[in-house]
Amino acid sequence: YAAQVNYYLDEDNCWALDINELYRAYQAAKLHCQPRVICIINPGNPTGQVQSKKCIEEVLHFAYEENLFVMSDEVYQDNVYTPDCQFHSFKKVLYEMGPEYFNSVELASFHSTSKGYTGECGFRGGYMEVINMDPEVKAQMVKLLSVRLCPPLAGQAAMDVIVNPPQPDEHSYKQFRQEKSSVLGALADKAKLTEQILNAVPGIKCNPVQGAMYAFPRIFIPPKAVEEAKALGMQPDMFYCLRLLEETGICVVPG
Template sequence: MRGGVRAVLQDLLRGHAPRSYSSSAAEAPAVRPPRDRILTLQSMNPQVRAVEYAVRGPIVVKAGEIERELQQGIKKPFSEVIKANIGDAHAMGQQPITFLRQVVALCTYPDLLDSPRFPEDAKVRARRILESCGGQSLGSYSASQGVTCIREDVARYIERRDGGVPADPDNIFLTTGASDGIASILKILVSGEGNSRTGVMIPIPQYPLYSAAISELNAVQVNYYLDEDHCWALDVNELKRALNQAKQYSNPKVLCIINPGNPTGQVQSRRCIEEVIHFAWKEGLFLLADEVYQDNVYSQDCQFHSFKKVLYEMGPEYSSNVELASFHSTSKGYMGECGYRGGYMEVLNLHPDIKAQLVKMLSVRLCPPVSGQAAMDVVVNPPQPNEDSYPQFIQEKEAVLSTLAHKAKLTEELFNQVPGIKCNPLQGAMYAFPRVFIPPCAVEKAEELQMAPDMFYCMRLLEETGICVVPGSGFGQRDGTFHFRMTILPPVEKLRHLLQSVKDFHIRFLEEFS
């Protein structure tokens, strides 16, 4: 073998092509055909394959491709992609709340506690949080339910919000955003096979987290429709219809409410909430109250009422029996701190054995991000009027919310000036969900391309204007109606430009397909 190698080297040094040498020990192994993949679309978990999440779906992928083309210098009829598909406040230019960032910064780098640049009320909160962390470090695991003092602060916040209705820190679970809490409680609720599979009632239009989680858990999605003609109101008669129909093929036992609404922006009246609670009590349904937009109420005729508060005010027959899980988050409101992934879930009337099972399940993921827990603490324990940071905090908070209220009104007014677009009042949250008229010729064209008509519309809007919105079919809508969801978060002037671009596009679209 060594002689063969030496001869090859000599040939190469002389500039000759190497001679062929054979050796039984040096023979290359036979090339085997590639092994079949273990994980394929056919072999993967079918429940995961069935999951869809329109907010980050195909149209967002296309928006990313267009962005890369712009960066490469490819000419377009626009200079940037405006991603109005998702409620990401800071990505749209909203500035962080100073006090929140100060407390989290102090917790993250405690050496700053000696700096005179930070106010004392922020230092007090940071020290309290750190003292509850292992090793007084944000880098340590917390208890599975979350840092104890933060759960205590959440409980006190709920009591203040609800006018003294008691809250027990032991019923508080800090979560990785509200989404984590919603998915966790659904995981415990879902069971059964065939016609006994758990039915989960969700509003249509809905936030796609719900349909995705239901699909992943192999539960049954039970749609109840909001009334678009009456500002997306919830009608208990529609709940009854959906429930009775679902009983034929499932075991409905969960009722999800989003208030204020996403994507629809409606704010439920107190009377409506009472009717929903009575319905859940009568039919034996577990209530999920998604209340992450509770700070985002713009209409002067509307007020946020928590399901928990109304439940208690309806008396012990309801408050001692109706099982309720409610959710809040750092991602929305005036904070917009989506990236911290902070949130909480409060559970009521959960059987002690079930609560133990919930804690066990959550312990598998150890704990939610502790930095997100610290951010949640500032949301529920903000500066008070007697503290140094209060004037700046309240000014920043009110500036964000008043600007959002202005943009909500502006969006409604400008959309309703466009022929073929109808937009309900944006009472709360941070989205518009206008209805758009799509001509029959455009519907036929979409069918040729095997696309939903509103997907075809939104894809054309993106390609011609650079505006990325989400088709209503990703949220659910009544047959024969078409919508899209867009956030109202862009700065006012950019929002005006966006709305004018949508108007111009829509008129061209109607002319092309009329």
């Protein structure tokens, strides 16, 4: 059976991935299981961070050392909002690390029509690119995919447009660039506005929204609310969520 092993991002460093945290989680997990896969979401969901190239190199080196299959969710790769951040694909970074890494680390990269500047969730389009997968494992994967029905035709068409966008010598290129820039620019403005509004609320702290479509603020619960929660035999976060629901109708989950 599969067991989930959690690792935690560094909130004080804009939700960066600390390689020491990966080693901690890995060593702790080895006491009860043998880790086989590491999953990364970049840009982050729900934390809205964009991992640096150095961070990705460290993750790939870690995967190389520990023989881990890397699953890289990169569906928000077009959603980068801050000028000091840049999206780096795991495949490109792996290639730049040289043949020793590029020819050995198993990697699956994911992309979708549902995010980015398209936002076409209803088309259900997406792809997975796999490199260095063990041939026997790949054969089993192909077998499983072969017995399934064909994905929606509209989703395949939408995905084709994403991976083969209009080129500068095509008539639609100018309009494509304008619409893409307009959508991503509006998302960047909303990301900045969300961050500013959250940070203006007493008791809420929000890191810069570097990418994706999420802000992940921290809520500081007042001491008296913590005391009341304890008196009711509840965790403070659950108490907060229930009071928020009762007083505003907004439903959130504790955690």
